[in-house]
Amino acid sequence: MISLNDFYQGFRDPQTIRHLAQLIAQQAAKTTQQINIMEVCGGHTHTIMKYGILQLLPSNIHFIHGPGCPVCVMPKERIDHAAVLASQTDTILVTLGDMIRVPGSKGSLAQFRSEGCDIRPIYDPLDTLAIARDNPDKTVIFFAIGFETSTPMTAALLAQAEAQNIDNILFHINHVLVPPAIDVVMSDSRSKVNAFIGPAHVSVISGSKIYQSTVDKYKTPVVVSGFEPVDVMESILRIVRQKVAGKAELDNQYSRSVSYEGNIAAQQLVDKYFMVRDSFRWRGLGPIANSALTLRPEYQHRDAERIYAHILPTVEIDDHKACMCGDILRGLANPKDCKVFGRGCSPQSPLGSCMVSSEGACNAYYRYGEVNNAN
Amino acid sequence: MCLSVPSKVVEIHDDATVTVDTLGVKRRVSCHLITDPLQIGDFVLIHIGFVMNKIDHKDAQESLELYQQIVAQMELETEQ
Ligand code: SF4
Ligand code: SF4
Numbered sequence: 001m002i003s004l005n006d007f008y009q010g011f012r013d014p015q016t017i018r019h020l021a022q023l024i025a026q027q028a029a030k031t032t033q034q035i036n037i038m039e040v041c042g043g044h045t046h047t048i049m050k051y052g053i054l055q056l057l058p059s060n061i062h063f064i065h066g067p068g069c070p071v072c073v074m075p076k077e078r079i080d081h082a083a084v085l086a087s088q089t090d091t092i093l094v095t096l097g098d099m100i101r102v103p104g105s106k107g108s109l110a111q112f113r114s115e116g117c118d119i120r121p122i123y124d125p126l127d128t129l130a131i132a133r134d135n136p137d138k139t140v141i142f143f144a145i146g147f148e149t150s151t152p153m154t155a156a157l158l159a160q161a162e163a164q165n166i167d168n169i170l171f172h173i174n175h176v177l178v179p180p181a182i183d184v185v186m187s188d189s190r191s192k193v194n195a196f197i198g199p200a201h202v203s204v205i206s207g208s209k210i211y212q213s214t215v216d217k218y219k220t221p222v223v224v225s226g227f228e229p230v231d232v233m234e235s236i237l238r239i240v241r242q243k244v245a246g247k248a249e250l251d252n253q254y255s256r257s258v259s260y261e262g263n264i265a266a267q268q269l270v271d272k273y274f275m276v277r278d279s280f281r282w283r284g285l286g287p288i289a290n291s292a293l294t295l296r297p298e299y300q301h302r303d304a305e306r307i308y309a310h311i312l313p314t315v316e317i318d319d320h321k322a323c324m325c326g327d328i329l330r331g332l333a334n335p336k337d338c339k340v341f342g343r344g345c346s347p348q349s350p351l352g353s354c355m356v357s358s359e360g361a362c363n364a365y366y367r368y369g370e371v372n373n374a375n
Numbered sequence: 376m377c378l379s380v381p382s383k384v385v386e387i388h389d390d391a392t393v394t395v396d397t398l399g400v401k402r403r404v405s406c407h408l409i410t411d412p413l414q415i416g417d418f419v420l421i422h423i424g425f426v427m428n429k430i431d432h433k434d435a436q437e438s439l440e441l442y443q444q445i446v447a448q449m450e451l452e453t454e455q
Contacts, residue, residue, distance in 0.1 A: 010439040019449040124424025156407040256434040
């Protein structure tokens, strides 16, 4: 019987990592081409940096960081929306994770909170139900962020709010989709990406099928990969094998939980409450058509963006001039190319959200740079 | 913000939640997104308070065995 420890130790075993590195080197020696793998998701960036994977790889394999962190891709004006909503006297703003530390144009939500706004970071969207029940005279606004992985959780919260007739919960929806962002990266003529590893947990929900069009359109291999270091090494090996064989296929390294179709129940739940939004402006990438979700008309009574439209700013706000997050999110620059990296910009006082988010590329390079100095 | 980590189901409750063990840390998570019933001892992936999916024991076991074979094979090669 497999144990929980096997999961953690087996998929992090240094000996296995070393031997997979040897296999990768053997394979990579069979081709002269440069293999430029985009890891779409920040979770992979962190595994790669934390376990020093870069220095285990032969010189013709490169990693390029993709736009896959919901915190990194949030433009400032959306954070300003959250700040305005939180500044109303009768509202409580709840949000997940690192979002609270990302700078908006007038400060981060953490700053607004220290000035007295009721802003509550939570770990579980359903905690919003209790907050709303305990504060019947307030409107609780869930600032929803995340890719395909997190959207079903927002849908589940909405379903519960409806079922339990909890009317004082509203939503500010910032759910974005992975494939349109990949399209933007690939349609840039400067892009050097010729392979992808896709985040396993996005595909746990959406199925590996969401990458089929990337494989077909751009003739690049896509391997859906787990997050443990052994998973990532195996995925790299699978990519290199494809490259050597001249193939471009969709492959699934994380078959222990990802299927081609994904979690249908979760997809249906999302579909019941959400529809594709015409356009969404991504930080660094600009507006992308059909790249995000919004509530269906039947649930507009829950849509904070509509209900508070009269007080929400509409100006688009770009990043600090020195910040290269845009090029980093497009895979055109490396965090170390940024002049203020580690000087004007650090996790303690971030200038851009790629440094804030624990999954941001700049943050990973800052935290684990030492491990990878040999490279 | 993703924390999709393998956890083990250790207790089942009747309000569509289960208690899971993530390397010694126990917490109660929601089952609203899965249709298959869970059993004690199942491995699941958790993301922001929800069970997203089950992990297939057999598949995980096979991967681990494959890695052991790779290690054994490579050790053999380097000894020669
Ligand atoms: S939210 Fe999940 S999928 Fe998106 S970047 Fe973070 S870890 Fe990756
Ligand atoms: S180091 Fe800071 S300023 Fe430079 S790109 Fe990264 S987040 Fe932006």
